[in-house]
Amino acid sequence: MIVAEGLEKSYTSGGRPLPVLRRIDLEVPPEAFLSIVGPSGSGKTTLLGLLAGLDEPSAGRVLLDGQDIFALTEDGRAEFRAQKVGFVFQTFHLLPTLTALENVLVPLELRGEYDGARARAEALLARVGLGERTDHYPAQLSGGEQQRVALARAFVNRPKILFADEPTGNLDRETGASIVAMLEELNRDAKTTLVLVTHDPSLAERAHRVISLSGGRIASDRPGSATAAMVGASR
């Protein structure tokens, strides 16, 4: 589902190249749950941005669902995301001028899907527990509620791949846990490939696979402990 080959990214600083990612090779099978961890500045967000086609690499390529995304124009990549990708952000990034329902509708409308869109968005909002608050604006919702709207938005277009950037980073522990539970549940039901960037070790360990970045390289690539425990238990 996701293939990264020889992915490199460097920025120019003071006239000299400053490498942020060095030769990343990675393969994530369909329906997998991958988490990316590492200290600040290790290149986590850069990697996520490249995998999602939000930025262009200095070298290497990324295949999403078999499509070399950097062979597409910027607008082509946007269209690709509209069709196959979902996002969850640390700061929720709901459009402040739209209601919860309208925010969830955005990905469908961007694909030109209007028939049944509203019912679908309402159903998803009900599923994340906000069925009664569809007409509220982001400013009228708590952080946890905003992130739940963001989850509904991320899943509404049935993405094949979901990228989540520190989805619990701005939430307290308890709320964060409920968001993660919801994320996992939706992911399981929708059979989505999930890529998660996080600082939170306990959250990272819930993934099937944990990649740890350090200095722009993959320092370790191992199964998540929850999965390991599950695998261990099943043995």
Added chain:
Amino acid sequence: MKPRLRPRFAWRLAVRELRHGFRRVGVYMASITLGVGALVSIHSFRDDVARSVQEEADVLMGANARLADDAPLSAEVMSVLDSLSASGAGVARVTTATSMVFAPASNMVRLLQVRALDEGYPFYGEISTAPAGRWGRHLQPGQVLVDPAVLTQLAVEVGDTLVVGLTRLEIAGTVDDLPTDLAYQTAIGPRVHVSQATLAESELLVIGSLARYEAFLRIPDIEERRTLRERYDSIFDAADVDYTLAEEQAQSLSNGVRFLGRFLGLVGLGALLLGGVGVASAIHVYIREKRASIAVLRCLGAHQGTAFAAYLLQAGLLGLLGALGGVVLGLVVQAAMPTLLADVLPVDVTTRISLTSAAAGLGIGVWVALIFALIPLLGVRDVPPLAALRQDVEPHRRRWDPLRLGVYTLAAGSVVLLCVIEAPEPEVGFGFAGALAVASLLVAGTAWLLTQAARRWFPSGAPYPVRQGVSNLFRPQNQTMSVTLALGFGAFVIGTIVEVGGSIRDELTLSFGVGQPNVLLFDVQPDQVDGVLALMPDSARPSADVTPLVTSRIAAINGQTPDELRENPDREERPEGWAVRREYRNTYRPFIGPAESLVRGRWWDGTPGSEDDTAIDSGDLPGVSLEEDVAVSLRVGLGDTITWEVSGIEVPSVVMSLRRVDWERMEPNFFAVLEPGSLDGAPQTIVMVARVPDAAERAALQRDLVGRFPNVSALDFSRVQEAIDTVLSRVRQAVAFLGVFSGIAGVIVLLGALATSRMQRLREGALLKTLGARRRQVLTVLLSEYVALGTVATASGLLLAIGGAAIVVPTVFEMEYAPRLGALALIWGVVVALTVVVGLLGSRDLLNRAPLPVLREAPE
């Protein structure tokens, strides 16, 4: 994967975002509203006036046609009138003369217009008098009706007596509304209305008196009055009589209204374009605020074009709302205009909603809003999706952006096009667009230089809050440039009015001032000169200048008649028509006048010209000295012969010298001065100029003249100065309209700039408070910023105004220029005070709110 534009999504997003965006950007739409309002009201009202003038053509003339001449109507013309009258047409003569009118009750004298009317005039229109129903009394012997201004000028009341020439007349009432009046006529010379018989009895009119003779005709049939012209063309032409139809007069009047209206339209357009600057600045800030949302949309798969379209639609919708508001405002103003301007309008104006004007205003408003919004909106394309993950992503800059170039070209082209459409003539439109561009560039450039200078040279020893305030001018995403442009433009316009208008006023005061003649007596008969001199105070008599006036026409130049001269096929040699055909008022005297200098040839006494001292022998013929420019127009030089026709007698003369004349001087000056003795026996009147410094003595002289020499008119220059002041102040008011308009637009832009940078300011204020700043210090920071902003804006506008006046006053008006620092300082003070008040009002919560909630609310 083929990218797809999603117009439906863009539309939905635009409408949804507008619910919130309106509050943020709505204030800018006010500038579009203001500009469109001005345009629509000016356009609609211009049409109203022009239409009403056309509809009321007969009422405006008081008749269907008019014959007019500067001399008594000839016997031939009178016989035409008699036959018209016999065939059933209405005929009424009107004679208008200027005369001194004396009021015994107040012992005051004024130079007024005396209008003698035949019964029947005006044939159309309602005349309102006070007391009501008195129109017609002026036809009775010993009665006079007067304009209301006469009562105030002479301090008299209805029932009092006026002395007009040799007659004593009782004021029967005032004429409050005569439909034939145009406002400016009565503003300059109030009138008394009498009968033709009274005028004859007064003996005001003697040979050479300045008067206008008209005959008004009532011929309701349009065809009939048109054929009249063809039938009597040769008679009218021979008598030099103007024949004007009511509809022709109305047409030229409504053309004038349209022409003036178009100039005002340019003013409205200027205001609208200034509003466009506000829109550009608003959208710029708005898009910056929307950066995160746009990045998220891009993450979620929105095409660049879809995001761009969504915000373009928003700008268009807001422009539409603003323009709609403007149309409503314009219609309200249009409806109020007839009442507001009742005093200065030529006719009763009926208002009619003009769909064309409304649609044009709407279209232009939306277009200006869109064009100016497009420039900052281009930035939407450059928001990278990565910005949703990272705050610090820089958009990659496009080196060569054909779209941006296209938008700038479109904007510049639109401005020029709108100016050309709006202007009375394309050249004026191009000129206005150019002037607007140059003025904006200069204001912006000066503002930039001033801010740079402040940044570089502002004393580092100044207290911290002051330095902080000044440095706020350069904070990231500051709106300093758009605020200074709008406010500076206002200051520039008002400053220019003060500088140029003030210079003209000063020059006039100087012309009429100390040492200059201040009384002009005209229509003096040769045998009255000694008597008039005797009436003058002793101090004035020696300096009194007595100049004979001989009305003449050119009969021939070097033996060729004017008609023969005009047939010359060679343009270089053919004299100009006006110069050979005009009526000359010549004089004769032995000396060179104080406003003259001899350029070529020699004066009678042998004084040589400064450039050429050729002596001409005129033989037995008298010599003539010509003004140098008229000599060029007549294509004559030294030694040529000009034959003058004076009351039917031909007087040949030889050009002996050419003079240069300073026409701005108060002394009477002439195109042609003849050798003394050459015109002794010719019919003539005398003009006298004197300096009578004491106002009481001037008044006494005027009174005595009325008693002794009723045909003599006296013009007190201080009154002329007042009249010119009145006219100038009207012009100033009209131009000030643009200044005030741009000032209001400036305040709107300022308000918007404050609203859009509110969060940033709140955060800074909260931070300062957290770091221990007291309320007073935060206030000082704000105060310094607004004072600095107001100063930069005003200074750039005023510097430009001074620069403009320094060029315009000497070149266009040929006057000396010195900046009027007091008035400029006042403008500076007002604009700075305005900026500070608006700024502080907009920043109240910055002073009053506790720091913590603010810092929490604004995470960035």
